[in-house]
Amino acid sequence: MRLTQRDIARLARVSQTTVSLVLNNRADASARIPAETRDRVLKVIRETGYVADPLARRLQQQRNQILGVFTYESVFPSASADFYHPFLSGIEESAEERGLDLLLFTSAPVTDGRRRVFHANNRLRLADGSLLLGRHIPAEELARLVTENYPFVSVGRRDNPDSSALVPYVGADYVSATATLTERARGLGHQQVAFVGPGEGAESSADRLLGFRQIAARGLHIAPTDRPLTDVLDELLAKDVTAVFVEDLADADALAEAARGRGLTVPGDLSVVALGDASRPVPSDVDYSGFHIPRKEMGRQAVGLLEAILSGDTPDLQQLLPCELVDGSTLAPPKGL
Amino acid sequence: MRLTQRDIARLARVSQTTVSLVLNNRADASARIPAETRDRVLKVIRETGYVADPLARRLQQQRNQILGVFTYESVFPSASADFYHPFLSGIEESAEERGLDLLLFTSAPVTDGRRRVFHANNRLRLADGSLLLGRHIPAEELARLVTENYPFVSVGRRDNPDSSALVPYVGADYVSATATLTERARGLGHQQVAFVGPGEGAESSADRLLGFRQIAARGLHIAPTDRPLTDVLDELLAKDVTAVFVEDLADADALAEAARGRGLTVPGDLSVVALGDASRPVPSDVDYSGFHIPRKEMGRQAVGLLEAILSGDTPDLQQLLPCELVDGSTLAPPKGL
């Protein structure tokens, strides 16, 4: 049987109220506890090792000092670890600084190979608010979270289910980063540049193409829908492209490798820019030019934003962080120059 | 303002009791709800999106379906990630299967560079029970957890603070694994074998030496207390050692590298056996003979053990899992043969 304040009260010959007052160090005008009584209570607490039940506490108060973390895939298996890790590192660090615990919603049942926030025995309310992570977050879940007024922040994604719902998020500014790099390529003398990637679907893809287009309005765009890489490379060369922008570092590496296979040099004959980190392990250790997504910082900021929301502040609910530009070795003036 | 059962009750024109009964699907003789009433209540619940407050629930019940995870270092920074990750992967997997959420105690204040379980505002009771992970778990904290009767399981460590306290743990059987490998070396014809490592202090170290001694009672033991590696190598060669057992894969690699530096071949001139995984990144991709610690499985088993404890079963509180032997390429008959 576990100890309650009532037990402590009995042992210290005071009321449960007094125990609570001592514990919470209340010295209001309405409740003055003389040192002698206070010490007596504290002594009993020390001797028994009593700790307050945090759950009973929060029934009363508004905050619980727990932040939920909902991931749409398992966190720890190494397959998704590379993706989630940097975010979680920042989240953990920030939570530690703020004295918050993190609740991983591993109990969410998996349907169709994905976890769902909303299910029969929804446990979101265990936490004061939650952080949502995942490559693909279903729009209807976001919408419901917003309409139910549940405090949450989406990390890394910035898709809005519809115009009416304002989804709080911390994202990365792909537009600026891509634009800056495209401009840099222009500055180095590249006349024909190309963007290889879907450029639509996820906002992260759309944003990169947008940034590219801001500078290279008429640059080539190739959406490699299951097209073999050699095919893509053929088209690039046929159109005299000297600098190519790729959404993923792993894809960038594959493309560069293919180019080298044809006797081309990188960046001499073809500059390759990686617009983001590798989504899967890459064997080569080439230092690709491009940018890194500030994942750890995004995690940190997300905790900050959620805390602000919880404490009633309403700062800018949608935050974009600058990407870290990487000079690297694969972006240089074209050979002809 | 969030919805309560009282609100649902009002809307459905029933009592709060009835709402609770419907929600929990109680069809006992003591409470029979006709389909009509039940449907009316369920309709309101659906329309409002009401979900029960899990905290208020557990105030009443015994279980909360939350397992605490206490780590003595941060989990996600890549420095400790390699260590914690496999454990956590198993824990997460098992928690998911059992419908449990995981609470990371990131709020525990850091003193002397380490987290502490026990501090002023101890929050262990948020969870039904907890898993303890860490390279170095202070004995006094273990002792206190035991005396306070808090349900927990220590993962990977099996140190007992004193004989009276029975610490529940899931560990790895280093003794058997080391003994098996030593026997294998003997079988291959090695006459002089050596064990390089502290062999005391942590039980994991002591256990390995113990397993080694079971087979090679008079084998050489070198405790490399800050001794330069070349020194250790000198001694091995001077004593005609042909097979050496090293506690850590990283150390094994360093030693093998040093041997090769002197023109020796591995395993031709010297067999090297790694008694465990690398505790720090190792550049080489040599496939060392030795064993792996079954970290993921240990995580899984720990959840199982904790669940058993929580449900009142008292199985064997201390469990040892077999290590995975690795044939590898660094253990072979000595050259002379």
Added chain:
DNA sequence: CTGATCTGCTAATTCGTATTACCTGGGATC
């Protein structure tokens, strides 16, 4: 000497849910 103020506490209530005990009206049984 009377009322006001202060000290040092405690009884009662609250949070949201689950459970237990009981209530009511009608039909069946004796």
Added chain:
DNA sequence: GATCCCAGGTAATACGAATTAGCAGATCAG
């Protein structure tokens, strides 16, 4: 006609801590 039973609920209470209201007794002002 009295008793019992049963369906269909509800009122009351418990869980553990926090808070609000308030109660004795001492002290002080006037």
